[in-house]
Amino acid sequence: MAQRRKVKHDDIVAEGLYIASAATRLALKNRILVDILTGGEDYSEARFVPHARETLLHLADEAEADAERAERERKTAKGRHTDSDGTHDYRSRDVRNLRKRARQSRHIAKELRERAEDPLELAKLVEDARDAAWSEVAKNIDRTLSIEAARPDLEPDYERMRRARMQALRMVDIPKLRAHRQAVKRAVAERGDAPG
Incomplete structure (x- = not known):
């Protein structure tokens, strides 16, 4: 049973990290598109690494805030045994789940902070974001060209x-x-x- 709980905890943490990575790549992709396309500046991976770090640290802060909120809600719910009035009106029966949520959020925050200090992880995030940005630009160019270059003879x-x-x-x-x-x-x- 303890092994199953560990697997479920690990799965939830992995999913949280996946979502955080996807959010970071999306933020970086948008930053790359704005800086390069509208600013007319040359691409440089090193220029976007600080933004990747900042985004990961911001997401870690959010995860820690979620852990603290879950902890406060757990303490409030501890002595309540009546029926709940809504989704976030926790009772004593919710204490265990709130404790797990706080632990999972702390774990996610810790992992995100470690990734924010890992040069290889940051480089990979920036590279993936650059690829996503290029893919978006390429699709737009292709769509525009297929419209502009539509010729009856072709x-x-x-x-x-x-x-x-x-x-x-x-x-x-x-x-x-x-x-x-x-x-x-x-x-x-x-x-x-x-x-x-």
């Missing part, structure tokens, strides 16, 4: 699709436009305004 279904687009224009778009213009004319006539 599109095998162009004729068939053109016929379908023209039919949709005749059967849907033009009748909608006609109905809209008639509704506008009626509204103008009802108000007594002269059409402009």
Whole structure:
């Protein structure tokens, strides 16, 4: 039973660390995109390492705050034996879970602080964020180019699709436009305004 609890604790901590890493990569990716694309600056891994460290430390602070909150809630819940009034209205039966949550949050905070001081971990986070940023830029470029460079002679279904687009224009778009213009004319006539 103790082994199963240990595995569950380790799984929860691993999931928390995974989420923290994903959040850090996302923050770094956004920072890279803003700095490089809008600032026009050259990419340098070393430039983003401090931001990675800062983000991990901020997440560690949040995990510690969660541990402290769970500890306060545990102490308050200890002597309460009535029914709960809501989600965060803890009772004595919740004490064990709150203790576990506090322990898990402290463990996550400790791991995040260790990662924030590990140069290899920081470099990996920055590299992964750079790859994600590049992937996003590449997708946007590809999408833009496929729209900009769409040429009928390169599109095998162009004729068939053109016929379908023209039919949709005749059967849907033009009748909608006609109905809209008639509704506008009626509204103008009802108000007594002269059409402009």
